[in-house]
Amino acid sequence: MTTPPRATAPAPGAPGTQAAPARRLRWLLRLHRPALCVWTVLVVVLAALLLWLGGPLTDASAAAWNQYDACPTTGACGYDQEAILLYKDVSLYTSLTVLTLPFLVAMWAGASLIGRELESGTARLAWTQGVSPTRWLTAKLALPAALVTVGTALAALLNRLAWTAGLGRVDTAKPWYSIETFYASGPVVVAVALAGLAAGTLLGLLLRRSLAALVGSVCATAALWAGIFMALPHLWPTVTRVSSLREGPSGSGIGVAEGLLTADGDRLGIPRYCGSSIDPSCGALFDRLDAVSFYRDYHPASHYWPLQFVASGILLAVAVLLTVLTFRVLRHRTADHRGGLA
Incomplete structure (x- = not known):
């Protein structure tokens, strides 16, 4: 009685061994x-x-x-x-x-x-x-x-x-x-x-x-x-814009910080409800703080x-x-x- 031949494993570099992992990876993607x-x-x-x-x-x-x-100032028109x-x-x-x-x-x-x-x-x-x-x-x-x-x-x-x-x-x-x-x-x-x-x-x-x-x-x-x-x-470094006390903080962009500038260059916070010196009480408060202008650090469009x-x-x-x-x-x-x- 002759012994049937054994099935030999494919060599490591054979096409079958190279294609099997690729098929399995495609199967993973199909999931x-x-x-x-x-x-x-x-x-x-x-x-x-x-x-x-x-x-x-x-x-x-x-x-x-x-x-x-x-439209005229009355707004009586269609849009x-x-x-x-x-x-x-x-x-x-x-x-x-x-x-x-x-x-x-x-x-x-x-x-x-x-x-x-x-x-x-x-x-x-x-x-x-x-x-x-x-x-x-x-x-x-x-x-x-x-x-x-x-x-x-x-x-x-x-x-x-x-x-x-x-x-x-x-x-x-x-x-x-x-x-x-x-x-x-x-x-x-x-x-x-x-x-x-x-x-x-x-x-x-x-x-x-x-x-x-x-x-x-x-x-x-x-x-x-x-x-x-x-x-x-x-x-990124900000841009600083200085504006008058009457104008208030200005500068359109991503704001980082804003406040008051004193005559000595110190930075102070803005008192509540005082966005400009138009209000006489705010103007008097700015004088007591020795504030001379507003500043705003921000990022412009550039x-x-x-x-x-x-x-x-x-x-x-x-x-x-x-x-x-x-x-x-x-x-x-x-x-x-x-x-x-x-």
């Missing part, structure tokens, strides 16, 4: 195809609304404001009030939607991308099927990071173009330094989204529970927004891009740091490149 489709639909719908806002809706609102400005109100509402809600994108990214990363797979054991199964933990995490993050970058950047760009279209034409258009305009129309929101993706991934890996990771990701993203909101005015780039750089550094920390935690929590958690 989150619904979320990627939802993100694509969300970005497309938001982009369509912003194009409408910056085009026909801005034109209609600008025409309505022209009609309103042409399209609905176009003005619709522009105001759509502008506000689209900007707020752009600002919430980082929250959605972080929630998905913590709850679904990582937390649910560790909780259900899907990640452990993948690691036992020839996909190393490092490659598994790289595959999980690569495509989402690219889609988050492209989608958020597109939304921010269209939001800025829509705001620019109404600048000087629509009286209710927000100023450049408003929260909705500044933070939803530049690279800062893209950097926050990437930092939120990294934070959600790390929390999903640490907590290994989808609900806990979701809550933690929301808190982490809120902390990122709060931190950059408080730090941003101090990331500081828009320096502030955006510096803040974005800091947030991207945070995202890189969180990503590096995530991979280090993953290596410490896996027994080897094949097995599950240590």
Whole structure:
């Protein structure tokens, strides 16, 4: 009786061994195809609304404001009030939607991308099927990071173009330094989204529970927004504008500090209810304080891009740091490149 030949394992460099990990990685990506489709639909719908806002809706609102400005002092004339109100509402809600994108990214990363797979054991199964933990995490993050970058950047760009279209034409258009305009129309929101993706991934890996990771990701993203909101005015040197006591503090932009200047150059706070010396009682109080003028430290419109780039750089550094920390935690929590958690 002859012994049947044994099945030999393919050589390490054989095509079959190279194709198997690629198939498994594609399988990992297919697990989150619904979320990627939802993100694509969300970005497309938001982009369509912003194009409408910056085009026909801005034109209609600008025409309505022209009609309103042409009215006599009595206001007894007709103008399209609905176009003005619709522009105001759509502008506000689209900007707020752009600002919430980082929250959605972080929630998905913590709850679904990582937390649910560790909780259900899907990640452990993948690691036992020839996909190393490092490659598994790289595959999980690569495509989402690219889609988050492209989608958020597109939304921010269209939001800025829509705001620019109404600048000087629509009286209710927000100023450049408003929260909705500044933070939803530049690279800062893209950097926050990437930092939120990294934070959600790390929390999903640490907590290994989808609900806990979701809550933690929301808190982490809120902390990122709060931190950059408080730090941003101090990331670039300010401009100081001095104005008369009768004029009051002046200078349009992101305010940092304001107060009174004495004859000796000392800075004092502004007394309550005394914004100028027009009020005789305030003028007498200024005399007693030896105040000679008002000052205001602020960021003018020319500081828009320096502030955006510096803040974005800091947030991207945070995202890189969180990503590096995530991979280090993953290596410490896996027994080897094949097995599950240590």
